Amino acid sequence: MAHFARRLLLALSLILNVSLAAGPRARDLGVPFDGAPGLLNAITDVASVEVGQTTLIRGTGRLVVGEGPVRTGVTAIFPRGKANAAPVFAGWFSLNGNGEMTGTAWIDEAGVLDGPIALTNTHSVGVVRDTIIQWQVKKGRAGGQVWWSLPVVAETWDGWLNDINGFHVKPEHVFVALDAAKPGPVEEGSVGGGTGMVCHEFKAGIGTASRVTGAGYTVGVLVQANYGLRGQLRIAGVPVGQEILQGTVRTDEAGSILVIIATDAPLLPHQLKRLARRPSLALGRMGSVSGDGSGDLFLAFSTANTVPVGQKKPGTVQLLATDDVSPLFAAVVQATEEAIVNALVAGETMTGRDDHVIIGLPHDRLRAVLKKYGRLSETR
16 A cells, blocks of 8 residues: 555656656657666655755856856755655765765765765865755754764766856755755756766766666666767667767767666665666666776665664664675666666757857657667657
8 A cells, every 4th residue: 555655646746747857758769778667767766765956057158267157056865855864874886986976985984874965066066065064954954963974975077068167056056956855756957966967978967767676676876977978879789979970079088977876675785885886887888988087986875774873772674685686786777877868868959168069969860870770669
């Protein structure tokens, strides 16, 4: 009954938030994917996960540092919702470390994630991190006091389109993203932390997807995609990037990707670290080589267990058997791949600082290329 009620609530949420998902997603265009998605095909298919975003777009023309143009923002993810401060077990992994994800030393040490996760641009990590602590203090989380906090804030570089040295993300923008967090559909493309991001030289940004395993566990993924060269891009095994060559802007591998993985499977930190390694395989499917300049950072958390904190006696947790984890690995790879393609499909042509133009992935051309290689799905 509880499972049915949750699906009903999610269905109502989907209807009420249909405007957020007004544009087509990858499946709507006939891109074939493996695995069974959840109801929303989003990270919020994992019960209690909430997402909030602030998008900053203003100004055109020549770059004037401190004035714009501005193409940036913040994406916030709450593992247990913004009303619940209880920590979760977590693990993280760096495929290539030319990037930043704060708070990971404590995750390595304790296996615990406390508070929200935020994604933004490279030069706004500090203000976002400090503002999360301010928000926690203001909200009176953790029993009314926040004695210490090590927030997780991660970044990718949006300086090709955004006045990144203008420091346009302010504390009030972070507060808006945190306060706006909610369950339901997640807006994709040039929104939140993904506003100024570029993936395989197409406009991209935020993307999300989910999978439900045969055992009934849900895995949800959210990406901030900002990596890769055009010629590397493969979608559904097809060399799409070699078929759609207009609008390229780079000659060298550059950029980064952040992947946040949520699951309701009862996993402990060492198992979550194993999950956090699996987006690497999805990136390989997409054609990435994770170049020297790439910050490819992945974090996984589980909402299943109550983390024993502050109690004087041993706590009890559940643990999925090691030989039962492989379906979750597959789910992470499948959902990450689809989340990246969703980010690409949602990205629309954007003109940024100094009139730099990044084109959106043309949907008609994508369908034509998939059809040419016999990969266009007719069951949309």
